[in-house]
Amino acid sequence: MREHARIYTVMPTQLFDRSRGGENALLIQPYAGGPPAEGVLEEFTELTRSAGASVLATLNARIDKPNPSILIGTGKLEEVKAACDAVGADLVLINHALTPIQERNLERALERRVVDRTGLILDIFAQRARSHEGKLQVELAQLRHMATRLVRGWTHLERQRGGSIGLRGPGETQLETDRRLLQKRVEMLQKRLEKVDVQHAQMRRARVRSELPRVALVGYTNAGKSTLFNALTGADAYAADQLFATLDPTVRRIELPGGNVVLADTVGFVRDLPHELVAAFRSTLSEAREADLLLHVIDADDPLRDERMAQVDEVLHDIGAGDIPQLLIFNKIDRIEGALPRLDQRETDYSAVWLSARERQGLELLNTALEQRLGLQRVAGQISLPVDAGRLRSRLHAIAAVRAECHEADGWQLTVDLPLADAMRLAAQPDGLPLRSLLPTEIPALPVESHA
Secondary structure, eight states, rough: OGGGHHHHHHOOOBSSSSOOOOOEEEEEEESSSSSTTTHHHHHHHHHHTTTTOEEEEEEEEOSSOBBBTBBOOOOHHHHHHHHHHHHHEEEEEEEOOOHHHHHHHHHHTTTTTEHHHHHHHHHHHHHHHHHHHHHHHHHHHHHHHHTTTTTTSBBHHHHHEEEETTOOOEEHHHHHHHHHHEEEHHHHHHHHHHHHHHHHHHHHHHHHHHTTTTEEEBBBTTTTTHHHHHHHHHHOOOOOOOOOOOOOOOOEEHHHHHHEEEEEOOOOOOTTOOOHHHHHHHHHHHHHHHOEEEEEETTTTTTTHHHHHHHHHHHHHHHOOSSOEEEEEEEEEGTTTTTTOEEEETTTTTEEOOOBBTTBSSHHHHHHHHHHHHHHOOOEEEEEETTTHHHHHHHHTTTEEEEEEEETEEEEEEEEEHHHHHHHHHHTTTTOOGGGGSSSOOOOOOOOOOOO
């Protein structure tokens, strides 16, 4: 992985000479019991390539009882070292969380840089962060991860200051110094992020006051969220066929026939997303927590799409967004032979939209479903109000629904245009009979349930 991606580092004396390249990787997939779950190693390979490393070889390592000092067994350790020597790997990536001791011991034994799953995702995030806030969040997550690993492979941490001329006093180990410096940096970053959070909270409150419905794109990483975001908004948010292409949140207003909507693009989810990353990117994920509706974008061509959907729902539950209504968006149908855009209905509820954001197929169906789910569908036409319907007339004027009005001897002739939800509400009143002629024969339900 690239040296520039590491935002904060300590420069100690090392126990061995690390390669400056760090781009040629050997991957290890630990598993217990049966073979690894389908797609796990493939996803880890894509994560590695997204970080900028080349995958030279992969190894499976069965671990029924993790070794507390090296995670894998000693026999497998020798196999890994021989494989690294054979293919010329200068980096070992392990698709598992490592303790600081395990990471240190593996680096000593393999004489190569060893990075676990959390460290790899942190490296990708460091490369993807573009905004000031995103960079602060990445650095904070990296520092918290590094704080547990200060003992890794450094001889200088055993040195003690004090006890010599000019340095007499209570003394302080280099390890304690590094920890203190890291803690100060963490506190400073937390204060900066708190200020940014206040600014974002003010912006979100302004959006709430504008009464615009808020919609957030969520989904497994590389499902096509940013491509869909660009197709709906005309924006130029970065979109690529790689994991975690989008990191910083992007918010735009989109115009639908029934009204305006605020749409937010968010970071993609992945299985076993490290909790420290979920905590660090709270501002990005808050766009999902505070949305009125979630567009759950799914790769329709992914053979593991049901599993991916379940994993996204799990993360949404973890961040407090599990109860927000969802509209399922099955994207990338252009990769499925014979697939056409369509709306899947559950009775009168549009529960899913099948489309291709890249080919811009099915976007009009999505707009229709959005209007229905958000209550933005409109009704228009002429109604006759009797002279005793002054209260209904006043209500229609209050919500700016009257486009034209003609006074008649027996009342008023009104041309109205208003949201379906308002028409339904007013038509349900005792004096709302004139509006009922404008309502559709089958009034669509406004669902509140989320995908299970």
